[in-house]
Amino acid sequence: MQAPYLHRDELRARIVRLPRASIGLYPTPFHPLRRLSRRYGVGMFMKREDLAGPGTISGSKTRLSEFILGQALADGATHVITQGADLTNSGMQFAAACRVAGLEPILFLTRDVARHGELTEYRGNLLLNKTMGVETHHLTVTGAGAWEGGEDADRLAEAIRARREELEAEGHRVVVVPTGGAHPDGFVAHALTFIEMLDQAEAQDAELHFVFHTIGTGTALPGMLAAKLATGSSVAFRSIAINAYDEDGWISPSVIVERTKAVLRSIDVPVPADEVIRSEVDVDERFIGEDYAVPSRASTEAIQELARTEGVFVGPVYTGKGFAGMLDHIRSGRVPSEANVAFVHTGDTANLFESLSVVGDVTAPPVGR
Numbered sequence: 001m002q003a004p005y006l007h008r009d010e011l012r013a014r015i016v017r018l019p020r021a022s023i024g025l026y027p028t029p030f031h032p033l034r035r036l037s038r039r040y041g042v043g044m045f046m047k048r049e050d051l052a053g054p055g056t057i058s059g060s061k062t063r064l065s066e067f068i069l070g071q072a073l074a075d076g077a078t079h080v081i082t083q084g085a086d087l088t089n090s091g092m093q094f095a096a097a098c099r100v101a102g103l104e105p106i107l108f109l110t111r112d113v114a115r116h117g118e119l120t121e122y123r124g125n126l127l128l129n130k131t132m133g134v135e136t137h138h139l140t141v142t143g144a145g146a147w148e149g150g151e152d153a154d155r156l157a158e159a160i161r162a163r164r165e166e167l168e169a170e171g172h173r174v175v176v177v178p179t180g181g182a183h184p185d186g187f188v189a190h191a192l193t194f195i196e197m198l199d200q201a202e203a204q205d206a207e208l209h210f211v212f213h214t215i216g217t218g219t220a221l222p223g224m225l226a227a228k229l230a231t232g233s234s235v236a237f238r239s240i241a242i243n244a245y246d247e248d249g250w251i252s253p254s255v256i257v258e259r260t261k262a263v264l265r266s267i268d269v270p271v272p273a274d275e276v277i278r279s280e281v282d283v284d285e286r287f288i289g290e291d292y293a294v295p296s297r298a299s300t301e302a303i304q305e306l307a308r309t310e311g312v313f314v315g316p317v318y319t320g321k322g323f324a325g326m327l328d329h330i331r332s333g334r335v336p337s338e339a340n341v342a343f344v345h346t347g348d349t350a351n352l353f354e355s356l357s358v359v360g361d362v363t364a365p366p367v368g369r
């Protein structure tokens with residue numbers, strides 16, 4: 001059974017009906033990487049979610065925030081609590097989005113002191129949060145995040161619950177956004193990234209074959225994949241992971257399938273069988289490196305190569321690892337020569353100004369090529 005596909009404009013029209021706050025600057029740019037394309041014998045493009053605004057440092061969570069805060073405003077919310085590692089891109093973008101929307105942002109941030117040391121100065125996203133005057137609560141944890149459950153996660157949940165109750169007792173209305181912006185109201189957002197990107201590629205006379213991106217909490221792929229399925233596009237997704245994607249973990253391909261189904265339902269598109277959606281999810285876990293937020297050699301080299309050929313910056317926690325993965329797929333022939341590939345730049349540039357344990361030495365002399 002083949003569902004009747006939607007034209008991109010019809011898909012856009014269905015998304016426009018959903019509650020939404022205007023936060024970012026859309027459409028984000030889409031442009032070729034000409035010198036890297038020549039070097040590798042493919043057509044390489046970049047979709048610039050890192051330039052989504054409202055500030056100069058942005059990323060893929062800003063689009064999520066338009067839908068999540070749009071619904072929050074419709075529900076009469078006054079405060080938004082979110083959480084993450086203290087270098088979180090998501091937390092910073094939600095804080096900025098709240099400033100635009102007139103909501104009060106509150107951050108609960110965790111730090112793996114054993115790995116990254118005590119917090120001694122405000123750098124990267126933390127500095128931006130401070131500049132925005134965001135109410136921030138710090139918790140010390142062991143391990144990458146408090147994502148995987150256990151005692152740290154319980155302490156964090158308890159701290160958030162207590163602050164929420166306090167605010168509600170004062171008559172405020174609070175929305176809690178999970179780590180990485182993984183709130184169900186936001187998953188539809190990156191359907192727009194996908195259709196924008198196809199429109200922009202078409203306008204540049206390019207047919208896209210592959211879309212690469214960095215995957216973590218799994219907020220961008222469900223919308224992009226739903227848009228692909230709804231419009232019948234033949235683009236293939238390649239997701240480069242910065243954390244494990246096991247079926248028994250907190251995030252997995254099955255979670256992506258469920259979120260994709262929810263997006264399709266929210267825009268009245270018939271939902272295909274789980275196996276059909278699952279077959280579109282291609283997560284490569286080979287570029288995680290030692291751990292989350294620990295620089296890898298491949299990532300540092302990719303950050304340098306992109307900066308030194310194109311003057312574009314990706315970051316050490318997410319997009320450097322993602323870009324390294326894409327270059328590997330191209331070099332190793334997993335992407336056929338002459339194919340057109342797009343890399344969704346999801347942000348992470350603030351983390352270039354983090355501590356050395358997060359950034360690594362991106363200024364090191366080039367490794368000979």
Ligand SMILES: *Cc1c(COP(=O)(O)O)cnc(C)c1O
Nearest residue numbers: 089216217218219220318346347
């Ligand atoms: C959050 C984030 C990701 C991961 O995004 P998901 O779509 O939620 O998996 C990738 N890159 C950057 C820069 C991010 O901040």
